[in-house]
Amino acid sequence: MKFFADTAEIADIRELAETGLLDGVTTNPSLIAKSGRDFMEVTKEICAIVDGPVSAEVVALDHETMMKEADVLRRLADNVCIKVPLTIDGLKTCKALTDDGTMVNVTLCFSANQALLAAKAGATFVSPFVGRHDDNGFDGMELIEDIRLIYDNYDYETQILVASVRHVTHVLESAKIGADVMTAPPKVIKSLFNHVLTDKGIEGFLKDWEATGQSILR
Numbered sequence: 164m165k166f167f168a169d170t171a172e173i174a175d176i177r178e179l180a181e182t183g184l185l186d187g188v189t190t191n192p193s194l195i196a197k198s199g200r201d202f203m204e205v206t207k208e209i210c211a212i213v214d215g216p217v218s219a220e221v222v223a224l225d226h227e228t229m230m231k232e233a234d235v236l237r238r239l240a241d242n243v244c245i246k247v248p249l250t251i252d253g254l255k256t257c258k259a260l261t262d263d264g265t266m267v268n269v270t271l272c273f274s275a276n277q278a279l280l281a282a283k284a285g286a287t288f289v290s291p292f293v294g295r296h297d298d299n300g301f302d303g304m305e306l307i308e309d310i311r312l313i314y315d316n317y318d319y320e321t322q323i324l325v326a327s328v329r330h331v332t333h334v335l336e337s338a339k340i341g342a343d344v345m346t347a348p349p350k351v352i353k354s355l356f357n358h359v360l361t362d363k364g365i366e367g368f369l370k371d372w373e374a375t376g377q378s379i380l381r
């Protein structure tokens with residue numbers, strides 16, 4: 164499963180990229196606003212740090228303006244992935260862009276039928292929002308299971324990008340279901356490394372090692 168960071172914070176992206184485990188980045192208008200940075204400038208900077216897809220979202224609601232915005236965004240770098248909302252105009256834009264060889268992430272997906280439409284529109288990625296789904300009394304992971312089943316039934320190549328990830332269990336369940344990608348805030352990605360028994364094990368080994376009086380680097 165690929166790991167994308169859901170953030171526009173450069174320091175966090177750099178730190179995760181240095182682990183060699185980061186496959187891409189997703190941003191949205193709220194994350195750009197939170198960063199306080201210029202959209203074009205920060206997107207270009209992120210694209211230079213990571214080799215994989217960097218999702219940059221259009222804000223227009225009509226197809227014609229979405230295409231114009233996508234045109235500006237895709238000129239920023241080769242790894243820009245245009246993010247469009249799951250609407251009729253969004254999917255029209257998705258079809259036009261993917262037919263033209265541009266990566267597209269169809270965002271704000273909340274039903275398996277919507278994911279089916281995104282695949283038919285040739286989306287590179289579809290982003291079902293599991294956290295927001297859970298918040299509203301639905302089962303986010305059940306949605307991922309349904310999309311996986313439908314995509315496998317028809318061999319759709321659209322990648323399932325689990326979004327709105329809130330905790331490590333979302334990551335684990337996504338991997339068990341066979342989602343292609345998950346995007347999570349840096350804090351959640353970093354917490355994947357943690358286990359109390361790992362810390363306890365290191366502590367015990369170091370205590371015993373100190374008692375030997377040896378050192379590896381002489």
Ligand code: E4P
Nearest residue numbers: 169189190191295326327328
């Ligand atoms: C995905 O691409 C979105 O940016 C993101 O995952 C939304 O997450 P949120 O529900 O935590 O805002």
